[in-house]
Amino acid sequence: MSTAAPAVTPLARVLVVDDELGPRESLRMLLKPHYQIQTAENGRVALEQLPRFQPDIVIMDIKMPEMDGLELLRHVKRTDPSIEVVMITAYASLETVKHALTHGAFEYLIKPFSRQDLEDVVHRALLRRRADVGARGQIAKLVEEMRQLSANSGKLEEAARREAAEQSLRVTQLSIVREISRTIVDQLDPQRLTAAVTEQLRTALGYDKVEIVSEPPKSLDKGAPAVMTCAIQDGGGPLGHLVIDNRPSQRPIDPRERELLEMLSEYLAIALRNSRLYGEITDTKRSLEQLIASAGDAIRRIASRAAFGTRPPSASSVSPPSRRMGGPSPSCSPAATTAMPSAGSPAGRRGTPSRPASRWATPARWSSR
Numbered sequence: 001m002s003t004a005a006p007a008v009t010p011l012a013r014v015l016v017v018d019d020e021l022g023p024r025e026s027l028r029m030l031l032k033p034h035y036q037i038q039t040a041e042n043g044r045v046a047l048e049q050l051p052r053f054q055p056d057i058v059i060m061d062i063k064m065p066e067m068d069g070l071e072l073l074r075h076v077k078r079t080d081p082s083i084e085v086v087m088i089t090a091y092a093s094l095e096t097v098k099h100a101l102t103h104g105a106f107e108y109l110i111k112p113f114s115r116q117d118l119e120d121v122v123h124r125a126l127l128r129r130r131a132d133v134g135a136r137g138q139i140a141k142l143v144e145e146m147r148q149l150s151a152n153s154g155k156l157e158e159a160a161r162r163e164a165a166e167q168s169l170r171v172t173q174l175s176i177v178r179e180i181s182r183t184i185v186d187q188l189d190p191q192r193l194t195a196a197v198t199e200q201l202r203t204a205l206g207y208d209k210v211e212i213v214s215e216p217p218k219s220l221d222k223g224a225p226a227v228m229t230c231a232i233q234d235g236g237g238p239l240g241h242l243v244i245d246n247r248p249s250q251r252p253i254d255p256r257e258r259e260l261l262e263m264l265s266e267y268l269a270i271a272l273r274n275s276r277l278y279g280e281i282t283d284t285k286r287s288l289e290q291l292i293a294s295a296g297d298a299i300r301r302i303a304s305r306a307a308f309g310t311r312p313p314s315a316s317s318v319s320p321p322s323r324r325m326g327g328p329s330p331s332c333s334p335a336a337t338t339a340m341p342s343a344g345s346p347a348g349r350r351g352t353p354s355r356p357a358s359r360w361a362t363p364a365r366w367s368s369r
Contacts, residue, residue, distance in 0.1 A: 011036045012126050015055035017046045017072065018088070019064045023111075027059060030115055031122065043067030043075070050079050056129050057122060062089040062096060062108075070099055077104045081199060082132045084125035088113075139179045139204040146172045146256060176260060180204070180267075188278040193271055197264075201244070205257065209245040212268070216241045225252035230265040232272060239272045 014035045018024040019042055028037045038053045040046035042064060049055075058076055062069035073085050087100045087108040097108055106125045109117060149168055180200050198210040216222070216229045226246035232239045242265050244253060253261075 012057065012129075013038070013053060013055045014122065015040065015046060015049060015053060015058045017041075017043065017058065017060040017064070017069075019061065023061070023088075027118070030118060034119075035122070043069075043072035046072060047075055047079075050076065055083060057084050057086065057125050059086045059088065059122075062087050062100070063091070070096075070103065073100065073103050073105055082129060084129045086121055086125055139176060139200065142172055142176045142179065143204050146176065146260070147254065149256075176204075180264060188275050190272065190275045190279070193275055197242075197268060206251075207244050207246055208248045208251075209243075211243045211245075212240050213243060214240050216243050220245070226250055228253050228258055228261060230261050232265050232268050234269040234273055236273060239269055239276075242268065 012035050014031055015038050016024055016027045016031075017040045018027070021041075024039050024041070028039055031037055035057075038049060038055065040049055043060075044067060046058070046060070060069045060072055064072075069087055069089075073087070076083055076085055081104070084106040085104065087097075087105050088111060089096065089108060090111040100108055106128065107121045109121060149172065180197070194212045198212065201207055201210045212232070220229065220243065221227055222229050224247070226249075228244040230242040230244075232242055242261060244261065246253060
């Protein structure tokens, strides 16, 4: 009894780009047991190998002559956005890292790094690459099913069968919208959101040109079968327009695809509104942080000034003007003051406690009360 051989999973392909032979060969030897490895000594050679080798992951040094890592990164992402790129640098510049991540780099490693760090980064990059490619393949498959159902629906004669096909078509449309929405639901940057949607529609539905613009071009013939414009709006007002233009290939847009695009525009409205709200919250947070910083500086300035100022005199340290100057107060007459009884007075002889004289002179009109 023969046993079928297990299916062999092809090894993932990794392209290593470094102008120095030592680091390039070290990376090749470390990754060779688990991946198909190809090396390139500069950016030009790497771009020549992209269509032939079709790598899943590109590991490149940032500092290279002729074409540096950031420029090569932009070329790689334009060729295939799903290729994951890992940057290697010996200079951990925050600005350089920021530019790399902004242009689509998956991760960066700072020299020197351990073998475990390298393997972990490559493994995580490969998982995301496979998830992205799988999602795109699923979308393309669903689009093909939708087109087949759309072509067969016109041939169905019985109402029951036509209704069943319509239901299947609607489920497929919703599945496509769900798959596309997964790629945009966590995008808060408007530019990345627009790029992700247009790339998905071009790849999955095979459109010639996809744009998200504030206003559609005036020269666009909206009634043409190869052109479609969808308004993106919500309760807060218009947010833009989704423009599909197949005039270069003259392929008409299927009516079912038009329904799909109308449904997708509703999801786009939510995503665009969220991205704008996120931008407003970020600006508000930045303004509040600046305000708090300014308030702290003002408080410190006031505190420093108060530390060098004169402390106000306490009430106990203030004596009446008459005592300081040696005479009666100008606002009080001597007759209005209350004198302490002498030792020879009747009050003093009886031992009756006498009322102590006030430190301040009391006006006659108050003492009469």
